[in-house]
Amino acid sequence: MMKRLFTQPAVPQQQAEVEDTLKRIQSHKGVIGTIVVNGEGIPIRTTLDSSTTVLYAGLLHQLTLKARSTVRDIDPQNDLTFLRIRSKKHEIMVAPDKEYLLIVIQNPSE
Amino acid sequence: MSSKRPKNRASNKAKEKDKKDDTDFPSPDESATESAPPDYIFPLVLTSATQELFGCRADEDVTGENPYKLLKKEDIIQDMKTRAAVSDFSPVKHTVLEYPEDELLLVFDRDFTYGQSFYLVLTAEAKENILKPSVLQGEDVEVMEQEEEEEEIMPKTPESHPWISLGSEQEIEKESFTDSRPKLRYKISRLLRDFGAPVRFSDRSALDGKEGFVECPSYQDKSFSIRELQRHTSVQATSNIKHSSTQTLWKCPKNMCTQYEPREFSADEKENHLQSENLKNFIQSVVIRFEMALQQNHIMNVFCDDWVALCEDESALTGKTETQLKEYQSFTDLHYSREKTISHLQWHPTISGVIAVAMTERMSFEERIDNSTKLMLNPSYILFWSFSDPINPQLKLESPEDVLSFQFCPSDPNIIAGGCLNGQVVLWDISAHVERLQGTRSGDKNTINTLDKSNDPPVVRYCAVSGIENGHRSPITDIQWLPETFEVSRLGSPEENTSQISAQIVTCAPDCCVMFWDLRAPHVTTQSLTETKNKKKTEEMPLENPHGVPNTFKHLNLTWKPFIRVSLPKIGTSGEYSPLKFSLRDNTVDYPIVSTADKPPPNSEREDGSGFGQLPSGKEQKPLEHISTKLYVGTEDGELVYTDWKMEKDNDSGRLYSAKPSHRFILHDTLVNTVSRSPFFRDIILTVGSWSFAIWKEGVMNGPIVMSSCSQKMYTAGQWSLSRPAVFFIGKEDGSIEVWDLLEKTHEPSQTQNISITPITCIKARSISSKQHLLAVSDGLGILHILEIPWTLRRSSSNERKNVWMYFEKEEERLLYFHQRKLQHEKEKEMEAEELRKMEPVLPQKQDEELQADALKEYEQYLSLETITLKDTNLLMGTDDASDL
Numbered sequence: 001m002m003k004r005l006f007t008q009p010a011v012p013q014q015q016a017e018v019e020d021t022l023k024r025i026q027s028h029k030g031v032i033g034t035i036v037v038n039g040e041g042i043p044i045r046t047t048l049d050s051s052t053t054v055l056y057a058g059l060l061h062q063l064t065l066k067a068r069s070t071v072r073d074i075d076p077q078n079d080l081t082f083l084r085i086r087s088k089k090h091e092i093m094v095a096p097d098k099e100y101l102l103i104v105i106q107n108p109s110e
Numbered sequence: 111m112s113s114k115r116p117k118n119r120a121s122n123k124a125k126e127k128d129k130k131d132d133t134d135f136p137s138p139d140e141s142a143t144e145s146a147p148p149d150y151i152f153p154l155v156l157t158s159a160t161q162e163l164f165g166c167r168a169d170e171d172v173t174g175e176n177p178y179k180l181l182k183k184e185d186i187i188q189d190m191k192t193r194a195a196v197s198d199f200s201p202v203k204h205t206v207l208e209y210p211e212d213e214l215l216l217v218f219d220r221d222f223t224y225g226q227s228f229y230l231v232l233t234a235e236a237k238e239n240i241l242k243p244s245v246l247q248g249e250d251v252e253v254m255e256q257e258e259e260e261e262e263i264m265p266k267t268p269e270s271h272p273w274i275s276l277g278s279e280q281e282i283e284k285e286s287f288t289d290s291r292p293k294l295r296y297k298i299s300r301l302l303r304d305f306g307a308p309v310r311f312s313d314r315s316a317l318d319g320k321e322g323f324v325e326c327p328s329y330q331d332k333s334f335s336i337r338e339l340q341r342h343t344s345v346q347a348t349s350n351i352k353h354s355s356t357q358t359l360w361k362c363p364k365n366m367c368t369q370y371e372p373r374e375f376s377a378d379e380k381e382n383h384l385q386s387e388n389l390k391n392f393i394q395s396v397v398i399r400f401e402m403a404l405q406q407n408h409i410m411n412v413f414c415d416d417w418v419a420l421c422e423d424e425s426a427l428t429g430k431t432e433t434q435l436k437e438y439q440s441f442t443d444l445h446y447s448r449e450k451t452i453s454h455l456q457w458h459p460t461i462s463g464v465i466a467v468a469m470t471e472r473m474s475f476e477e478r479i480d481n482s483t484k485l486m487l488n489p490s491y492i493l494f495w496s497f498s499d500p501i502n503p504q505l506k507l508e509s510p511e512d513v514l515s516f517q518f519c520p521s522d523p524n525i526i527a528g529g530c531l532n533g534q535v536v537l538w539d540i541s542a543h544v545e546r547l548q549g550t551r552s553g554d555k556n557t558i559n560t561l562d563k564s565n566d567p568p569v570v571r572y573c574a575v576s577g578i579e580n581g582h583r584s585p586i587t588d589i590q591w592l593p594e595t596f597e598v599s600r601l602g603s604p605e606e607n608t609s610q611i612s613a614q615i616v617t618c619a620p621d622c623c624v625m626f627w628d629l630r631a632p633h634v635t636t637q638s639l640t641e642t643k644n645k646k647k648t649e650e651m652p653l654e655n656p657h658g659v660p661n662t663f664k665h666l667n668l669t670w671k672p673f674i675r676v677s678l679p680k681i682g683t684s685g686e687y688s689p690l691k692f693s694l695r696d697n698t699v700d701y702p703i704v705s706t707a708d709k710p711p712p713n714s715e716r717e718d719g720s721g722f723g724q725l726p727s728g729k730e731q732k733p734l735e736h737i738s739t740k741l742y743v744g745t746e747d748g749e750l751v752y753t754d755w756k757m758e759k760d761n762d763s764g765r766l767y768s769a770k771p772s773h774r775f776i777l778h779d780t781l782v783n784t785v786s787r788s789p790f791f792r793d794i795i796l797t798v799g800s801w802s803f804a805i806w807k808e809g810v811m812n813g814p815i816v817m818s819s820c821s822q823k824m825y826t827a828g829q830w831s832l833s834r835p836a837v838f839f840i841g842k843e844d845g846s847i848e849v850w851d852l853l854e855k856t857h858e859p860s861q862t863q864n865i866s867i868t869p870i871t872c873i874k875a876r877s878i879s880s881k882q883h884l885l886a887v888s889d890g891l892g893i894l895h896i897l898e899i900p901w902t903l904r905r906s907s908s909n910e911r912k913n914v915w916m917y918f919e920k921e922e923e924r925l926l927y928f929h930q931r932k933l934q935h936e937k938e939k940e941m942e943a944e945e946l947r948k949m950e951p952v953l954p955q956k957q958d959e960e961l962q963a964d965a966l967k968e969y970e971q972y973l974s975l976e977t978i979t980l981k982d983t984n985l986l987m988g989t990d991d992a993s994d995l
Binding site: 017028029031036041045050054058081084093095100106108 | 372373374375380383384385388389390392393394395396397399400401403404405407408411413
């Protein structure tokens, strides 16, 4: 990472912003992990270990596709903005986009 | 109407065509939309006279359907000449004179579209055009005219015409029915004499004659044999379809596996993605939603089910005030309970519904001495009661003397150890009679055991009894088994118990001793455990021996002696404490232990330097580090002593002696009759003295964390509730039970209930099932009462444990706080006293000076007083004046 910063000086600002934002999310109370996934379900950036990341990325990518197609089937002018899955142990939040997917796993306060 | 429509369309089209050609000239149909008259139209008012003259009377000559009238130019000019200015046509005089043609068109404007009832068309072209719709070139005109006419005719009601015959009435006549002659009437009836005559039936064969039966044979009906001459068929060409199937033959099974790994990006690609603009935008747009969601979760739990949370806190849903202990059953025996009292009772640990009680004579010491011969002849018993039979006890355990306390062995419920009045420890083995006990167990039903009708329950003799000279010298008041988790060595240090069988007993008696006994053969305890482990296994552990009763502990009989004798020397003074009850720490050990550092139970933090905590860990497996060897002892004098049972070696003489107890608390005035630990908290102890009770916390050495006020009646027994951490039961001298709920009230019991008339001797609780919790209460008359604990007392609320814990902590803090305050007070007092002492030497000096000054003053005053009085009484010497003379 450090090498990159020196060879491409114009870009780090952007990257820094991205990093900052992701760090901000990660530092929220109760957040266990954050994963950024591309459009095909391949993780780009993660704070969890790689096997868990791959598991979450694959499963949630498919679920998001299904959810999105469901929403659009019901009303073609509608679109999925946010998906929250609440389980006994924690809550998984997914924000889809055209190209990317951001997944955050949080342990709710109680 | 529908047929008219296309014509309409055609007419419209034609009109539209006109319209397109001459857009200036609107057709009469469209004239309604126009408001301002165009130039060629001149609205005219025609008086009735003019109308008659020109033959264009409104609604007569000229109607709405036929509004056009061609007026001769000459006529108009003539009119104008005759009437000059009065003429209606005067305004258009010019136009008329200039008009090229002979005839002008006058249009009756029914609808007043141009403001007047008539209008004159001023130009020839307009005239032509207006008239065009009605005078069109070719057939279309006629058709349109006809259409218009027809359309105009339609609304007219049809006029009736006479009917023209076309020959149809003859056909109708042919088809219709008419009577050619009048109808004939016949009336047929039977002869009158046949009415009511008896009927005679006879047989007739169906085959007689041709009229016998009627046959309807089938025949080929010609009308149905139609020869098909023509037939319509359709043929379709399709492609060739062929069905076929195949089956794979799995001749050679072969294992196949697929291994996959997820697709991942390399580091470079990840970098590329991370730096892309798209990602940045995406993240920024999405972050807002996330923050909202994260914060929402933070603020409150949306999915919390209020209903469920509500009912937990509320009291019983039944609404009934079932707070009383209901009497479930009571046991008393005619033979064995007479004049006896129950000293101790215990529930059978494994068989539910079986309870054992120890019967002792209700005599004081002197009476015992007096009746000693009689007592020797009558052995004392421990009776086993079962719920199925309330009249006859199931089993009787015979003991040499009255048993004051006994307990079932935790690892083998067939072994029972009891402590006698004379200081002996007695062992029983009831393995032979377990089936009887189990067979009679029938839970709640009170079925009398009809199979075994023997009224006399079997008697089990004791299999071993300790030696009299080696045992206690006073009645054994408390006996407990050590749990199977650890053993105690000769030195008192706990070691792991690999056999997982409880083999050691601890007893205490008011002879100021706490003794440890081992069930195994005596020589085992002196050697190291590694050697004797094998020997133990080969030597037929007495507990594994399934032989009859007498052989079980034969090796111990009459020679049994304790291997550790812990004395309780008094702190500060000489003498010893006389224990009545004791309570050991409930130590749990995890097996197998690989390293001693794993999973320390909570008690490990609480021990204060018992000496063995500094042993090297890891390899040494035998001694257990985290067992607390401290025990609380309640004494005869109402003290609670906290001591360590580990023996210390006296370096000089090599003898083992026990250390002085670390703490001692005087609280109760008379003997302590219960020292029991709470089943929920390992370090909370309840001690019940005669007039009060106290709750102690192990580790808090200042005093009890909760102390009750003195009660009116003596307390005789105490027991924690098994299901609710805040509840405990206290038995009183007047036979009533107090239920104390620490979360409800701490200054008085939450309820009191009278059970019997004689003092309660022992209380033990037991949960039979989740729905039934029973409390066994024994009283002074020898009656065993079984009470059912109501729902409110057995159901703990969700936070009860936490609340009780917090309450205890609060009390502890209070205690510490007050202790601190007390210390502070003392310090302050000392400081004040010092200051006072400092102040004292200064004052007396001052006082001396003052005293002197005061004395001088007084003396002077006295002198002056003296002179005055002497003067008054003329007794003053030396000052006589010559004036007196």
